[in-house]
Amino acid sequence: MIVGSTGSGKSWTTATIIEQVADLPNANMIVFDLHSEYSPLSGHENIKVYRIAGPGDLNNPGDDVIFLPYWLLGYEDMLALILDRTDENAPNQAMAFSNIVVEAKRRILVAEGLNEELETFTIDSPVPYDLTFVIDELTRLNNERVINPGTNREINGPFNGKFSRFLPRLYAKKSDRRYGFLFNLNEEHLHTSYLLSLVNKLMRMADHESTGVKIIDFSEVPSDILPIVISLVARLVFQVQQWSPYDQRHPIALICDEAHLYLPSRQNADASEGRALSHFERIAKEGRKYGVSLLIISQRPSELNTTIMSQCNNVISLRLSNQSDKTAVCNLLPENLGGIQDLLPTLGIGEAIVVGDSCLLPSRIRIKEPIFKPNSNSVKFWNEWCNSINEQNLNNSVQNMRRQTMEEALVVQD
Incomplete structure (x- = not known):
């Protein structure tokens, strides 16, 4: 588990881990990217970025667009x-x-x-x-x-x-273009062979035909069904591993960014979040037997599901100031490490406390800067307001809102 307040360096920490995994010859990892933060990492030769089809992709989807047909839902x-x-x-x-x-x-x-x-x-x-x-x-x-x-x-x-x-x-639901990745399907998506095609795209380990790290951009998925859609992918991975012979399983890791948005505590979960929790709780408790692991990333550990948190063998905690968040993290630590709670608010950007199986003793470390930096830099308000060089094209922004596509405005040269 990686936790830390916004701006403490969680995205850089995650990006560094993803890059190091991508350098392994037989890596296999899926990253759930909720805000399109990690798309710059596609510059690495062993990292591929896919997008869940948005309204603008339904008529002319590219090779990097993924449809998740409704019939995959349990x-x-x-x-x-x-x-x-x-x-x-x-x-x-x-x-x-x-x-x-x-x-x-x-x-x-x-x-x-x-x-x-x-x-x-x-x-x-x-x-x-x-x-x-x-x-x-x-x-x-x-x-x-x-x-x-x-x-x-x-x-x-x-x-x-x-x-x-x-x-x-x-x-x-069927006619809403926001749910087009579920319901607006073509003949290919309604054939039994599509399941194998999708599984190969998501789960194939690094080789000469596939990249080891697959980043899935969920930024255009409506928030009300986000838990169900992410858990659909996680459940599919778990079931494929479950039904694979023991000697043919290749381990795979699922990176759950912004996990508090779809893995909340049980008492705060609605129907869709409850279904997602059921799948992820099973993976957290049983995934080890089938070669499926979870990396949970959140800025609000106090809002996370306690069952899933309790199964995390390693905790990387960056700066935390909120008392309930500090308490949630310290509850996972051995009793003799209670003093760490006072240290968490004092950590600098990119500094972290690491506790768990990965190190013999709790350690204070500085995270290595990733080569390909995620889109997570904080906007420097005061500097921008004093001397901004960015001119916002509001006309282009409004057009993008209407068309539900992110397109750069054309710059006309004199």
């Missing part, structure tokens, strides 16, 4: 995304949805001739299915009228009107 994850648990019809909605999804997956397996998978698949199996078919079936059930055998008169079916609130929510 059953509970999908329900956390679209089901309102306060709806009195929620149990009926969940039951009908699950039955139709199973049928939709069965149709795909039959169409592609995957007979062995057809005998063993479940609702959580990563098998594509046609969401339009699911919506059509739910609409049919919502409008269904049946004949009453006793009176021979037409009456409402058992699910008639039960999806009047569920279907609009599903339509809204």
